[in-house]
Amino acid sequence: MNGNGDLFSKCYRFEDAKRLQAMGLYPYFRPITGSTGNNVVTGGKRQVMIGSNNYLGLTHDPRVMEAAQAAISKYGTGCTGSRFLNGNLDLHEELEARLAKFVGKEAALCFSTGFFVNQGTLGCLIGRSDVIYSDRENHASIVEGTQVALGDTLRFRHNDMEDLERILKNTRQKYEGAMIIADGVFSMSGDILNLPKIIEIAKRYNCKVYVDDAHGLGVLGELGQGTGHHFGVNQDVDLVMGTFSKSFASMGGFIAGTADVVHYIKHRARPFMFSAAMAPSAAATALKCLDIMETEPEHIQNLRKNSEYVSKGLREMGYNTLNSKTPIIPLLIGDDATAFAITQKLCEEGVFTTPVVRPAVPEGCALIRTSYMASHTKDDLDYALEHLAKVGKEFGILGNPEKTEMLNKLAFDHFSVHATTA
Ligand SMILES: Cc1ncc(COP(=O)(O)O)c(C=O)c1O
Incomplete structure (x- = not known):
């Protein structure tokens, strides 16, 4: 170290994407110039969209679009502040009450993205003497949360319950509180978490269970209530995380659990407290999608x-x-x-x-x-x-x-x- 390094040198050396661009094979950031949901237009050409998380296809449902437009007319385009201060709408609170009921928990709290939910919840719940047991294929927002959290994170092989138990056996006694966290449906491979086994293990080792159901909501369970409902074990899941950026055709996310835990997160999670609230149109969209999910199987x-x-x-x-x-x-x-x-x-x-x-x-x-x-x-x-x-x-x-x-x-x-x- 001599104090002469150029902080940006890594950027100048970064060639991966440029190489693909030069070969005409760069597959990212394709500008979409029109969309009907099922079909999009890129480069002036119509394509069937089979790369989206719009599982229920509700982004273009006329009732959903109308609800978003009505919210803009009533509340304007943005909340221009945190829920904590000037950005709390009756729509956010209605959505939270409805979501809690839908996923079968006492309370829910909406954040402005799902990424923030994982980052903020892990960041405020996991203290120095606590530990997170995290599936190796968990979403990047969980990884981010584990990096923000003060306690240790130990990773187990993807959906491998023997590996999880082996790690718990060797480490659980070194820590105070413990959380096992995993995606309900894994975002890349599409496989479903072995949640019943996780719950059985969590009970034996006194761990809380946190399921990121970004891809489970709207997909698993009779009406789309998620992975816990799919397996009939929802009552044993301590925290259910969801996002509105997939089946809910919008943006934002939520955490649901007991009233006390959600109340704590509401007053301690920094990405919740110090970021602007979900836009009115986003909250109204999620509410309308919820209506449709509950009534139109x-x-x-x-x-x-x-x-x-x-x-x-x-x-x-x-x-x-x-x-x-x-x-x-x-x-x-x-x-x-x-x-x-x-x-x-x-x-x-x-x-x-x-x-x-x-x-x-x-x-x-x-x-x-x-x-x-x-x-x-x-x-x-x-x-x-x-x-x-x-x-x-x-x-x-x-x-x-x-x-x-x-x-x-x-x-x-x-x-x-x-x-x-x-
Ligand atoms: C499993 C999982 N968790 C969390 C997120 C973050 O959600 P959001 O898009 O609302 O930030 C995503 C989205 O890609 C996801 O796939």
């Missing part, structure tokens, strides 16, 4: 029907989908370059998808993350399937027994998934 039924249809189609073609049972259906590709090239080709053919590469997945395990909506028509899905079949063959992913065997081995080694047939 046909949306979640369509979502399941569409997901099963595509999942079956993809497996019959020979794709390794990591055995996903949710609307997030990954296609295991292997190397990053092929994943980028396939994404680009699909884009040209009118299908919008997103590649997932390291560090979001292990090195050499690149995926194309596809995800489906209640509102997709059979024509949308058939169009996507036809082109996925075409590019799969073109890039040697399909119809290539050696490649299939290699991908099955990757799925087993890195995602603990056994090869399945359609």
Whole structure:
């Protein structure tokens, strides 16, 4: 160290994205110039959207759009301050009361993003002598929360209950309080948390359970109440986190639990206290989506029907989908370059998808993350399937027994998934 370093030198050396841009394969930040939800326009071309978290397809429901517009007319476009001071609307409080009831908890608290929920909740609940046990594939916002929290974080192998128990056995007695935290539905692989087992283990080792249900709400449970309801163990989940940026067709997030714990978070979580409140239109959108979820089960039924249809189609073609049972259906590709090239080709053919590469997945395990909506028509899905079949063959992913065997081995080694047939 000599005091002569240039803080920005890492930026000047950062070439990864520039290299892809130069090759015409950069798949990120594609400007969308129009959208109907199921279809988007990028680069002047219409594409079927199979890369969105709009699971219930409610972003373009006329009733939802009308509710957002009415909120703007009544309250204006923004809250211009924290809930704590000048930004607290009756809409926020109504939404909190309704959400608490929906997810079966005493109270809920809305933040302006889901990211803030995880960061703020872990940041204020985990003291120096406490510990977090966190699944290795948890979302980046949980990772951020564990970094803000004062206590230690110990990571267990993805959805591996033996590993969790082994770590607990060796470490639990060193700490005061403990939290086990995991996504209910994992955002990249689409697999579902083994929540019943987590609860059993948590009881034995005196841990609290925190489920990030960003991708479980609107997807699992009879009306979309999430992973705890799906397994019938919701009463044993201490904290349920949700976001409005997926099935709720909006922006913002919430934490739900007992009244005392939520009250504490409300007065201690910095991202809640020191950031502006959710915009009125966002709160009204989430409320209207909740109305629809509670009264119109046909949306979640369509979502399941569409997901099963595509999942079956993809497996019959020979794709390794990591055995996903949710609307997030990954296609295991292997190397990053092929994943980028396939994404680009699909884009040209009118299908919008997103590649997932390291560090979001292990090195050499690149995926194309596809995800489906209640509102997709059979024509949308058939169009996507036809082109996925075409590019799969073109890039040697399909119809290539050696490649299939290699991908099955990757799925087993890195995602603990056994090869399945359609
Ligand atoms: C599992 C998970 N948790 C939290 C978040 C953050 O939610 P938000 O988009 O509301 O900030 C996301 C969104 O990507 C997510 O996938």
